[in-house]
Amino acid sequence: MGRNTRKRRTPLATKVIAASAALALGGGGLVWANFYASAHEENRWSNNTRSAGAQIATISCPDVGLKLRNVPRKARYGVARELANLDKQITDAYTRLASTRQAQAGDPGFVQNAILGPLKSKRVAAIDRININIQRVGGTAPRGLERLAQCKGVPAEQPQPNDGNGDQDNGGQDNGGQDNGQDQGQDNGQGQDNGNGAAGPVADDFVDITTVQPNTPPSNGNGFKANGDTGSTGSFTTFCGVNENNNFNTDNLIVAPGVDNGARHTHDYVGNQGNNAFASDQDLANANTSCQNQDDKSTYYWPVLRLQDGTQEFDQNELGGGAEGNLGRILKAETAGIKFVGNKQGDVVAMPKFLRIITGAANAFTGGDANANASWSCTGFEDRQLTDKYPICPQGSKVVRTANFQSCWDGQNIDSANHRTHVDFVEADGSCANGFQAIPQLQIRLVYDVPAPVIENGQVRTPFAVDGFPEELHKPITDHNDFINVMDEDLMNRVVECINSGQDCQ
Template identity: 55%
Template structure:
């Protein structure tokens, strides 16, 4: 879609309305309201009364993540495979929309889900998986095993802790969320009140590996702004190159301004940058955060926005910090130019939390990090999203078929896995001044229900050689640089 612009800050009236509507604390828990319903989004009504107590209500579509299973696609086949994977994401989005439109009928007639939604989706996925197999074989490699088993999808309920690996228990007292069960009659596609937790009820839980002798202790901070100029699109040039709306949610961009689905490495190398250091033309992007105050955004009728069930007023961060740090075990080596790193998992609600890596907190409480809950911050404190990117590189590849195996996280002691070398670690910290309470959410694929565990960040290194060498020397020499 074309570039959209939006209001820089919510009006005081809207912020007050959102705060009073969203922050409903009482009886030790949150009232389970759906914060999307006020924006006119979601299903047209609740399930029939007689079905409400017959077990969990189905809330979303759960499909195997084909991309995660394809770690060894030959380079010659990747373009075609990426297009097929992007098509599958669109198919899931379309199927989720059909499910949402027929939710009441499906609650009464479960066969309708198979006949009208899951069966047609399975047929489309089967055909796409076959084309992926043919593309791989055409490149001279063996057909990936088990592709056919990735075709079927299921319906699933938005039950507490699903897809989040039980992170809601981290640092909390037992029984703390007893009054935050999902409302089976909820409308819309999330988030719900049980996706939020008072940060003051979370115990400190941040641990860092001890720095050894010879650790690289320096830092390099690059200032690329807060996306004040409003650069957005719902593309993802890493995951879905050449596909408009490949993300089905809107991204904030800082740094490189040439980034869209069709940007080549040469385009990025020539692109303008919002970074003060003009040697840094890297691209940094993440899903936008929206305030659920009933205000329509300029993308309300656009792909990635309202058409993909992402509604509400996009918030400009109050602060963005992009810092590169060293290794607690030794020196770091330069990143290769055009290295691509994705951290977190945009599909973690249905995939599970194996690749989830978002952290949520509040200013003044950042020793308490949440993985699968949004924080409710006290008055005067602001919401913080942070991403600590993978800090180990395989020494050969700037990308991989599943966009993960060419980089790795350091092990618990700070060392890189065998065959990997330490590189400067990007740590992003994004701060928002939003009203306290469950009145905001990040954009997501529609079927991911705007869960906080799906938050993720993307980075493409487009530092010039001299600029990257300066990053490395600052970190290895223990200096603080900008």
């Protein structure tokens, strides 16, 4: 598959990193043996570990970024770089964790002394630099950030999210954390990797969609969520393709502006064709767009879905790709539906140009699910939505990823320091809390023709998985989606008019 992205590393550096990742993610049973052998525990998320000697599956760290709510604008670039550095530190520590299993087996203090201890020291230094960036421009750094430096190993027996962000909420959004009627504690048999040399997903990450009980009201017939028959009932659909231009990169302009490989996984991009870590708002405004309506230069992007079938993609040896555990054939969506809908309480107001919204959380497995918003299903079964499982679809049915974005805006800011607090989800009755205003809700529905994975003897063969941070083990709950509004103001006003007048426009 081709690509549209710049070269990232020198060949030597790439080879060194790829070799390290290959060791960490090797297909032999040494690395991942027994990781999930005791998954039959009734409470997989318990904070109590059964054995001090339990092997550590991954690393969980508090999310520093979520605590940064009032960063002065002049400090945000430097803070963003340090947050990206914190992410990289976790990945480096995880790579070392996965490549030193023999040393860990011989020394019960190895993980703490050789991995978690040094990681804490590095995080302390990065947090200090965050404080300096804020104070240098006259701001006040949040108190107690240094308490977030300590990370912990997550035992294979009881993988658990970090509880350091327990005071965060998702604005009242119901993420449907159902157990789907399934025994989440099923034994994974041999407990090794999935046979493809990748650290996840595993058999327990999948469920037969036909065995899941309906848990979501029926859609309006085309898979999109209907907001109700009151308020602003119209919609606006924009057609931007499925990344026919092969526009991929591993940047994240919202979270890590100016940071090469800031996402550490590969994104599909539709709409704006100029989105990379170094793009300014003016660059986005001047870029080409894949949308049929050329006045929509918005950027819509999401982590790619891969089939772990042994294919060596263009990024097999690159950071963000195979060098960081994102392996296999990139699958493009068969269709990418992009729709804006209204609010069941009343009218919506126009989104400001360059408004940024992230929905979902790339670290939802290890960092806590406060901002998780993953939604997986199959065509023909979209009244059954999964948050923490990938669906196994029956013959003739296709995998569906859905993202329903936050649709309440603070009325002032196009972004916030933690990229969360300037927008919010509606309350259960459709209202916006805290004086926020209702804006058009973006819904993105991606449909994939994916071969159904096969589970045999507790192992999954040729699974599909979303790209992500390696320490997140490709869990489905980590799915997320990003959007920057770069619509022409006249077009945005038309979107609002269509929605508020009850019309269905495109």
